[in-house]
Amino acid sequence: MRVRGSSVPVKSMKYVVVTGGVLSGLGKGITTSSIGRLLKARGLKVTAVKIDPYVNVDAGTMNPFEHGEVFVLDDGGEVDQDLGNYERFLNVSTSRENNLTTGKVFKTVIDRERRGDYLGKTVQVIPHITTEIKEHVKRVASASGADVCLVEAGGTVGDIESAPFLEALRQLQLDEGRRSVAFVHTTLIPIMGAVGEQKTKPTQHSVMELRRVGIDPDMLVCRSTEVLEPKTKQKLALFCNVPVEAVISAPDARSIYEVPLLLEEQGVADWLVDRLGLRTHGRNLREWRAFVENIVQPHRGVVRIAVVGKYTDLHDSYVSIREAFVHAGAEASCKVEVKWVDSEALEGDVPTDEVFADVHGILVPGGFGPRGSEGKIRAVRHARERKVPYLGICFGFQLAVVEYARHVLGLADANSTELNPKTTAPVIDLLPGHTADEAKGATMRLGASEVRIADGTKARDLYGAPVVHERHRHRWEVNPSYISKIEHAGLRFSGRDPTGDLMEIAELPGHPYFVGTQFHPEFKSRPRHPAPVFRGLVAAALARRDGA
Numbered sequence: 001m002r003v004r005g006s007s008v009p010v011k012s013m014k015y016v017v018v019t020g021g022v023l024s025g026l027g028k029g030i031t032t033s034s035i036g037r038l039l040k041a042r043g044l045k046v047t048a049v050k051i052d053p054y055v056n057v058d059a060g061t062m063n064p065f066e067h068g069e070v071f072v073l074d075d076g077g078e079v080d081q082d083l084g085n086y087e088r089f090l091n092v093s094t095s096r097e098n099n100l101t102t103g104k105v106f107k108t109v110i111d112r113e114r115r116g117d118y119l120g121k122t123v124q125v126i127p128h129i130t131t132e133i134k135e136h137v138k139r140v141a142s143a144s145g146a147d148v149c150l151v152e153a154g155g156t157v158g159d160i161e162s163a164p165f166l167e168a169l170r171q172l173q174l175d176e177g178r179r180s181v182a183f184v185h186t187t188l189i190p191i192m193g194a195v196g197e198q199k200t201k202p203t204q205h206s207v208m209e210l211r212r213v214g215i216d217p218d219m220l221v222c223r224s225t226e227v228l229e230p231k232t233k234q235k236l237a238l239f240c241n242v243p244v245e246a247v248i249s250a251p252d253a254r255s256i257y258e259v260p261l262l263l264e265e266q267g268v269a270d271w272l273v274d275r276l277g278l279r280t281h282g283r284n285l286r287e288w289r290a291f292v293e294n295i296v297q298p299h300r301g302v303v304r305i306a307v308v309g310k311y312t313d314l315h316d317s318y319v320s321i322r323e324a325f326v327h328a329g330a331e332a333s334c335k336v337e338v339k340w341v342d343s344e345a346l347e348g349d350v351p352t353d354e355v356f357a358d359v360h361g362i363l364v365p366g367g368f369g370p371r372g373s374e375g376k377i378r379a380v381r382h383a384r385e386r387k388v389p390y391l392g393i394c395f396g397f398q399l400a401v402v403e404y405a406r407h408v409l410g411l412a413d414a415n416s417t418e419l420n421p422k423t424t425a426p427v428i429d430l431l432p433g434h435t436a437d438e439a440k441g442a443t444m445r446l447g448a449s450e451v452r453i454a455d456g457t458k459a460r461d462l463y464g465a466p467v468v469h470e471r472h473r474h475r476w477e478v479n480p481s482y483i484s485k486i487e488h489a490g491l492r493f494s495g496r497d498p499t500g501d502l503m504e505i506a507e508l509p510g511h512p513y514f515v516g517t518q519f520h521p522e523f524k525s526r527p528r529h530p531a532p533v534f535r536g537l538v539a540a541a542l543a544r545r546d547g548a
Contacts, residue, residue: 013141014148014276015181017169019215021157021206022188026223027259029082031186031250032152033089034260037288038269039148040090043281047144048086049137050079050099052154053161057103058096068316072473072523076447081319082152084523088323089260091526097140102161105132125164133168134175147278157185158209170214182275185210185217186250189224189232198224198232200239207240218275219246219268227251246271254296255326257527261285261292291330291527300334303541305361308379310372312340320522321365321393327530328538336538346375352382361389361513361541364396366473366520370419377403389513389540391533394474397506397516398428401478404491418476427486429479445472450497451504451519457494458515459505462532470504470519477518478503513540 016035020028029050036046056062059070060078071084077096087094109132113123141149153169155162173181187203203222210217220242222228228236228249237244248266253259263269264285273280305325311317325336339359346355356362362383364376376396380403383390392400398416405414405427413420416428448469453460460466478486478493480501487493495505495517508514515533525531542548 012180013138013146013176014278015137015141015151015172015176016148016184016272016276017151017153017172017181018184018186019153019157019166019169019210019217020155020186021210022202024156026186026188027250027256028152028154028186029085030256030259031184031221031263032082032150033085034263035184035268035272036086036148036150037089037260038264038283038285039272039278041285041288042269042273042283044147044278045145046090046148046150047092047141047146048083048090048094048098048150048152049140050082050086050152050154051133051165052080052099052101053159053165054101055103055106056101057107058099058101064311064314064317068314069319070473071320072446072471072520074448074469074471078446078473080154081316082154084320084323085256086150088526089257091529097136097143100133100136102164105129105136105164108132126167129164130168130171133165134172137168137172148276157206157213163213166210166213166215173215179277182218182272183210183215184219184221184272186221186223189222189228191225196226198226198229200232200235203236204239207242217242219248219271221248221250221263221268223250225252255292257288257292257295257326261289287528294330294333295326295335298329298334300332300542302335302337303329303361303538303545304337304339304359305363305537305541306339306341306356306359306379307363307365308341308343308346308376309365310343310367312342315340318365320520320525321363324522324525324531324534325538327525327527328534330527331530331535332538332542334538334542336541341379343372343375343379346378347372352378353386356382356386356388359388360545361391361537363391363393363537364399366394366396368395368418373399373419377406381407384508384511384514387512389537389544390511390515391513391537392506392516393522394472394518394520397518398474398476398478400506400514400516401427401486401491404486404489405482408489408491409485416476425482427479427482428476430476444475447471449519451495452498452500453495453505454492457492457505458507458513458536459494459533462515462536464532470517470521471523472519474518512544513537 018028018032040046058078069081070078071081074093075095079099083094187206190199192199233247236247329336376399380400402414405411411425414425414427415423417426448471451468451470493503494507504518506516521531521533
């Protein structure tokens with residue numbers, strides 16, 4: 001039996017497991033995504049599972065300072081930001097099942113125990129927890145109809161919380177056979193001393209720790225500031241028991257999208273294809289190379305756009321926005337330089353003309369809570385009154401409505417009830433059926449839903465279609481009681497949900513570019529297919545830069 005479009009029998013699903021050692025932040029997600037990109041370029045269908053060893057059921061309730069951006073999927077799953085990398089590199093849509101956490105695993109097992117599914121047995125980490133991990137990965141792989149399932153094991157080898165997952169992945173190879181499961185270990189090669197000697201000892205110890213739990217790595221992907229020297233590769237091969245051709249150098253790249261090309265030059269995909277006995281269908285990286293070329297050598301110079309938020313000290317809080325700018329910049333053959341502006345700093349007496357003097361566009365992203373909100377409103381007002389290209393996303397869309405109501409409609413107390421429950425002009429209010437004091441996990445409007453775009457609008461020009469599906473993550477909406485007043489004053493709601501009651505897109509006619517979206521367009525931006533509203537913002541910013 002074969003899955004349609006697959007070159008591999010279902011019973012012979014292949015797995016590439018990516019682990020990490022020495023320290024966190026080495027780029028396991030980019031390594032995983034890059035391997036997937038190379039395998040897909042060879043005609044293989046690829047899916048991916050991200051394992052996160054935290055006890056949260058999902059990433060939905062986590063502060064961005066804790067874990068970076070919460071990435072939202074079509075099905076409403078709130079997941080780790082690495083799934084965003086998978087979707088961007090592989091040009092696929094994943095589901096909440098593609099993200100597995102300790103909380104999700106333990107909740108499933110405990111729910112089964114409470115129902116009596118284990119027939120009175122003592123429920124233990126081995127075999128019950130590890131079996132659930134294995135079966136979850138296998139279910140996702142089988143349901144996808146893929147040839148290869150990538151599995152990224154979050155955390156660092158040696159961490160206590162990662163132990164059950166590594167044990168499950170060891171068992172996965174035992175169950176499926178060595179020919180069906182390959183382990184790729186990402187690690188660090190520091191450079192020490194004035195002579196710049198590349199040190200292999202941290203990697204040796206990391207591999208020893210991995211082998212201690214019963215996993216022998218098949219390939220090493222070695223992060224470093226410089227290309228690995230031949231003698232370093234030889235030493236790693238000898239002490240880590242890995243073929244020298246499977247010791248891969250991963251030096252700092254000019255762009256994360258260049259990493260697949262660096263791995264391709266070293267034969268990573270060919271080695272894995274041979275190791276797993278896969279049948280491939282040529283290779284095609286032509287479009288990807290052209291995309292990367294536009295990133296690293298743009299012909300139209302630099303355009304600078306301010307991102308005004310309250311998590312600007314941690315840029316990972318806005319990963320998808322940053323990448324959407326890369327996609328839009330590559331299409332326009334320019335580099336988008338982001339100027340990070342702390343919205344709280346704008347709440348003081350600092351003149352906005354000084355803050356935004358050197359930018360060609362302004363973006364206010366999503367967010368929650370009152371902290372920094374008045375600074376964001378000042379940024380919106382500056383963009384509207386000074387004719388600076390503006391894009392507001394989710395909270396940035398809502399605050400654009402608040403700003404317009406205050407300074408154009410003359411409703412001085414206009415606000416969102418999230419920020420001021422006692423406002424006399426609640427132009428932004430809670431979604432019907434929601435209350436502010438309920439449990440927070442997955443209680444928002446989440447995931448992809450239909451947006452209908454009016455004819456003769458900028459939004460219609462940008463999207464080129466009357467109906468699109470975009471991803472949401474919010475509780476508050478534009479208050480229907482104020483819609484006609486706002487539109488009569490000049491701000492147009494050019495996108496609505498199918499009922500016509502929920503406002504999705506706002507734009508200001510006569511302004512060079514003033515657009516807000518209740519949804520998060522950055523989550524569906526892809527290389528060579530940038531989010532339309534980002535493409536529009538970059539084009540308008542270029543026009544402003546060039547004085548057009």
